[in-house]
Amino acid sequence: MSVCKQCQSSFEITDRERVLRDQIASAVGGKNCVFPDPKLCPQCRRQRRLVFRNERHMYHRKCDLTGKQIIAIYPPDAPFPVYDSEAWFGNSWDPRDYGQEFDFSRPFFEQFAELQKKVPRLSRVFLNNENCDFCNIVGDSKNCYLIYGSIYCEDCYYGSPFYCKNCVDSLVIRRSEYCYECIDSDTLYECQYCQDCSTSHNLSFCYDLEGCRDCFMCVGLRHKQYYILNKLHSKADYEAKMKEIKLGSHSVIQHLKKQFQEFKLRFSHKFMSGTGNENVVGDHLYNSKDCYWTFFSQDCEGVGLSTQLLNAHHVLSCDYGEYGSFLYEVSGHYKVMNCAFCSWIWDNTSNLLYCEGATQGSKDCFGCVSMKRGQYCILNKQYTKEEYERMVERIVEHMVKTGEWGQFFPPEYSLFGYNETLAYDYFPLSKEEVLERGWKWRDDMGAKSYKGPLVEIPDLISDTSDDICDKILICEVSGKPYKIIPQEFAFYRRFSIPLPRRCPDVRYYDRLALRNPCYLWNRECAKCKKPIQTSYAPERPETVLCEECYLNEVY
Template structure:
């Protein structure tokens, strides 16, 4: 069947497979199933709504609400939300059940949850088991790193989102890489710069879609090659001579290579999707997976749909930034959960609905910040019998129409879907409305993938944060030398100004050491702009119906029909590259 999205107005399909999934995950209490309804928002708008709850990159100085210690947090002081330093938050010196309250059947659930969320102290940053990495967020098991986000098991990395990587700078979702710079969506690279969609390669410069290659410059679509420049084969001696003549500290060198690379990308066929070892999948960047629908950056998963940046999922819909989940629907961030519905930022939690930041718990509803608990509603403890008697009544209350929450401004229009229709609507089966998020729209990853201007965001009822320029540096502007050999240590004591945005930034000593070691120039653009430029390299997370430009087979691809690239199906692409 087809449904009209209540947010964007676009028509979207809900298949029989989708309906079977919603039936499968619908909770049962006292032998009665409480059906999860079909979505009212399209997959993109559902993803946008979840993304308004994730602020990765905007960090602020604050004090711990309990100890007074100076902290770094992604929660601005203006939110009014209390934060605890991580060590205290995880300790047994406090218990979030102290904020428990009874459910009020005369008030909407979302409104009650919002009040609870605003009362319970939050973690200053989402960082686990990390060392000397104070300016990182959504990171685990990282060491000696700076401004990396959504990263795990990485060391000596700066600016980006590395996984299982070392000594990488300015990256976007790289895995198992080492000594890489300005690489996007790459895996198992060593000492490679300015690359995208490359796997299992060494010593690349400005390459795209290479596999099992080494010592290449400006190449596209090669397999098992080495000593190539712009897809032309050279001897080892010829290649080395030409490489030695290349000076990446000269701006003109970059311009020449990028121009030729972009021309080559239009001549060499592109595979309709990035994938490997898959069966019955659609989306992009799907690996070692089966029965995956409209999903992106998905690894080792099965029977999932509408997921992004996930690993080891089974029977999950609408999951983002998570791993090792099963039977979860509309969930964002953190790992190892099962049977979670409309929940965020939980770890090792089972059989829970509408919860946030709970850990090692089960059988929860509408809870925030609980650890090692079960049978709780709005953080209040119940017996198993009381819990199973009360939950059906709450669900039935949520199924009744309620006025939708606005997105956070008293003068804002009502939300559409969650997010507006001026009519009353059911809360059951909807993710949290964006009005509950403590973040302004432009602080979140929603702005990265669904960008809005300030005027657009405010007109839609979102909050917006203007940049604070009151503490801008007023000293002399530091002139960055072109050649890294001419850069002195004093640059680390200087304030640099982005040549494009005038935003201020710094070079840290470890970063300078990397540039010198790799013979790379000091970046003249601020980290945020560099991140935005890497994001712009990607195709949209949207599928288009097209035909293979060689055999005519129907394909679903992220390459829009009006794009100039040559796009092949899997069979034709493999015949072309091997």
């Protein structure tokens, strides 16, 4: 057993992990390339990677090249230039102009930090969108507002939808339309307050339903219709009872939310969510093979210790990516291969080590920042192929001596405050704890103070007038101001949904709290006593079953 250098907990590095790591090392650096055993446990490694990912916090500022007013994930006082998308991808600047010589008398990370402060940064990842100015890490979308990490969406607001239309307040839903407050669901239509549901229509307050329609307050159903509280009703009776429930009332919805969480505990839960898998260990894993400790991912093979991946193959210790192969310790990727120790790399990049923000087919680069169409570059300085290969060999030897080789970027080199990043969402720390570790904290998060009159929101959406969109609302939890945009209000009115009393940030954390953690415990199936690994902690009240026992219950 190894001991984590950060949290001092014991952790095991399995033979399976070593074999996968060696395969990736050979793909990245050749047969003589070796990645050493990690110094941190898997959870602390994930925390460190997430320190480099800011999804939801954006600022008004100017583009440092054009002077145009823009929206960026970097505040106005960032110590490096920030360019809008058009300027950053344009030909008026070259990342190699900022190149620097490698100094073998100093640690690599120290030199990389100097480069970080010089090279222009892309304001936010924003590709092929129309009218999506307040979004980040979004592509091929239209008329969206405050969505993150999303692609191919239209008329969606607040959350992380994929291939969706007209969805509001979501957390990883796919191929869905006209949905509200749905979490980890796929192919839904006109559903509200649902989690882990798929291929269903007109559900409200439902959990783990598949192939259902017209169900209210139900758990664990398959191919059912006209069910309330898991009991069958006639069509007429179902419709009559649903008319009696005032779903347009805020007070009624709050009562139903509490009632539904209590109702869920009466039913058995499957030890993991997932279908179409072979030899996998994790949770929310779909159509995957030979994966372990992998979460919220699909169409993966040979993946370990990773979260939220799509179409990943031979990937270890990575988060938030699509179409990647032979990757190790990468935070954020899209269409990349043969890379290690990188943060946000995309667009057909390959053979990168210790790079940040590389794109447009960059390959064979080491320690580069914001590299576009680059090859054989080190610290953004251009080399010939022969020079590059000799230098990389020397740098790796140097980093082995300094203890840096094989470790992801330290958190203190993140461009963001800890509380701006996903690390804060999944590994919350106080400001004092963050600063004690020598990491960054952001006090001014761009939120504006408001001292105007408080607006009383009617309990019923039917009693709410259009001018609510002109008013400033105050979050009942955080005290922060927020607004209702006209498109959002039209959605609420159409589906008789009461206005939220909480700001988008608090609503996001409310959804996150309904998810199980990306962690596994060893337990027994409550029925057959078979050993299982599950994201349900042993002290939790749910009855947890193995797959066989669970299927016997729901089918």
